Amino acid sequence: MSQGHKMILLCAFTVFITSLVLGVKDRHPDECADLNNTTWQEYRQRRVKLQVQYLLLTRKNLDCAQAFTEESLTEGQRLSYFNISRPTKVIVHGYRALGSKPSWIKELAWSLLRAQDVNVVVVDWIYGASFAYNLVVENYKEVAVQISVLINQLQKHGCKLGSFHFIGVSLGAHVAGFVGTLFEGKIGRITGLDPAGPMFKGADTFDRLDPSDAQFVDAIHTDSDYFGISIPVGHVDFFLNGGKDQTGCARSRFASMYGYVICDHMRALHVYMSALNSSCPLIGIPCSSYEEFLKGNCVDCGVFRGSCPAIGLTENSGISVSPVPKEQKLFLLTSSTSPFCAHHVLLRLEVSPLDKSAEVEVTLRTESLGREQRVRLQTDTTVYRTVLTHPLPLCEIQTIELKNTGSRFYRQGDIHVKSVCVSQIPSNRQDVPLCVNNIHIRRGAPWSHDFVQVCDY
Template sequence: MSRTHTPVLLCVLTVCITSLVLAGTDEAQSDDECADLNNYTFLEYRQQRGKVQVQYLLLTRRNMDCAERFRHESLSETQQPPTNFNISRPTKVIIHGFRITGSRPTWVRLLARTLLEAQDVNVLVVDWIYGASFAYNQVVENYKEAALQISVLINQLQEHGCKLQSFHFIGISLGAHVAGFVGTLFEGKIGRITGLDVAGPLFKGADTYDRLDPSDALFVEAIHTDSDYFGISISVGHVDFFLNGGKDQTGCARSRFSSVFSYVLCDHMRAIYVYMSALNGSCPLVGVPCFSYEDFLQGRCLTCDAFNGKCPTIGLSENSGISISPLPKEQKLFLLTTSSSPFCTHQILLQVEVSPLDKSAEVEVTLVTENQGTEQKLPLRKDTTVYSVVMSHPFALCEINSMKIKNTGNRFYRQGDIHVKSVCLSEIPSQSREEPLCVNNIDIRRGAPWSHDFVQVCDSS
């Protein structure tokens, strides 16, 4: 990112990321009622100027709908009522990012509930804020204080028998760097850190001591969805999932007439909702290792041989399903998603070989399943005869009923026939047992679309 864009971006951050903020103090609510994320008034913000305030909300399967305010003293045998925290269970620690208002985002409780539905664990929501600062850069300068306070609690929990390996930190945006610094303080012995669209501004060029990196936990993963604005564009974990290239997400508005909220935050927030969807386990979100998104889209990365054939997945499986040792570092993984939950799609590799052309041309390939079609335009050049592109299709390869091809070349001059030597479809990551669907020797005339029906049955095994 250029230096000229930084002040503008920080200004936008200050104005727009209100939904990612959770503020808190210990005095806001009594202990005899459900604890909640605090929403300071402006005067209350001013009273906290220059101070980092941290509180902890505990949710378990015993109190999923009524959060308990949690302190170290909560583990005392004399504490009444007794805490729901179970030392023998793993603990998920959710750390939000920067915010400047008192809104209470619904996604915090949704994420906590989804975690509890997936596993019987303790969920600690870290509710933190830096004074009355309305400037992102001032909060960044003081985020380590929040990490220090969190580390004190972790130390106290260790004294009661909790193991560092049992902690899984889930940091959102700036919260991912807070989690990373907690990991640094414990010399990387924390079990796991998940960064959800890790904050980028003021961190991309930072030393690893000051930002999330693979040394901060036994396993560090990151999900990137807005790396061209609020998120970070570099790899920061053992594995980094770049959804749709990590920048523009499907379904997020790209019009100047769209609201500031939807334009600025949709990409950034997508990481949270994709992660929650993955926790539900309704369909796998699988990353394919590749050098770049462009290489991935051009079909140059088809397998997960680097992981002994088993691709990493987003979710709660140990080390994202990675079994190789030692673990990789800063491994980029790419995958396509849809615009809504459960976000899963099938990645279909389209490979086309044509006879040499006298003029540039274009064909449109449509995959059809149950009357749902996915279109892909493929520009053809005079100097190239073989083309590959990865398409997103809502159904598996074995469920594709038909394929259509149209000659959609330039309307201002007569486009000649296009001879297609072969067109093949295969699903990635590729399965060795699955043969590609291929059709050979096709003549595509302008104004005369070609179609071919497939008769196939999915293997139930």
């Protein structure tokens, strides 16, 4: 370790000792704990930048968080709800521009506790995470050192490093990553929810979340062009809708401030909570780029021996291969609202050569739902592949409709479709595409075909 890194750790430990002396005010044992708020004036007057506290939630105290320290477990203190024999989820929030406590903390904790009987420890570092982002970034390693002290103390009481799962939101993902660095990657798991990008995109792996920080690292990317990071940082990285613009988030600055500024960034958190609460899977498909994924050039999970990674709490995201591949980019499309799940369908369209450009609207329809996809046809191409989504699985699709929407005079009048096929993604050897051959589509005259099939659930 370099001299500079040693100085960082020394300074951080000094802050830790100071904060213990000045401390967060003591609470009565029966008083419910809550995260802090701070104001700009308090921030300027505060003598110590960091005052980290910990809150504990379990299935026994869902509605009343317990202030948690190592002393909570020692003899002579009020018995803690912390159960050493159970896994521990550690939630780490990120940057707080206005000094307010995160409103989503309890919802995430409750989602985790509904899914598993665990200890949920919330790291509250509001005082060091607020207002000036560049100064907050200077604090994150000090916060990680403080957390590592608590983890060391819990180890003395019998907790195993492999039983800890850190869930870091935005900048909190890099805090969790540095905790993992301090424990040489022996932490069980780290999940990064849209890990922060500003000041980290070009950072060394020592300074940001990376696969070496835990036995398994997964990340969800939803705002990689602004507040999130654009590079893979885990063993598996889920890039939702390409990792940038999310469906249902405002694209205009005249919309709500939330919708325009942080909706994309916070979508990773909401999708993760939805995955914990929902029975519908959110599965990623490995691919080199989003463009190649949309073209239908990536349709299976062969790199994982057929087992596609899923967002959630499944061990190693459901990956059974060993060792787990690193920095695997996974892509999936989502809907705009919870539960965000969507079934991926590969559309393959082959047409006879065209004299002019054209456009075909393809609709997959059930009794109550229809999903359209427009395909632009060019004169130099005859085979088109694209990925689209539908709320229902392919086996429930009853009708496929084709419509020649090229109404302008310079568009192709009639289109001869050699074949149109739809198949489920991810695909396997047992899947048989649904195909219709030799179709003639006149301009303004829609064509449809009914499928007869039964879902084998």
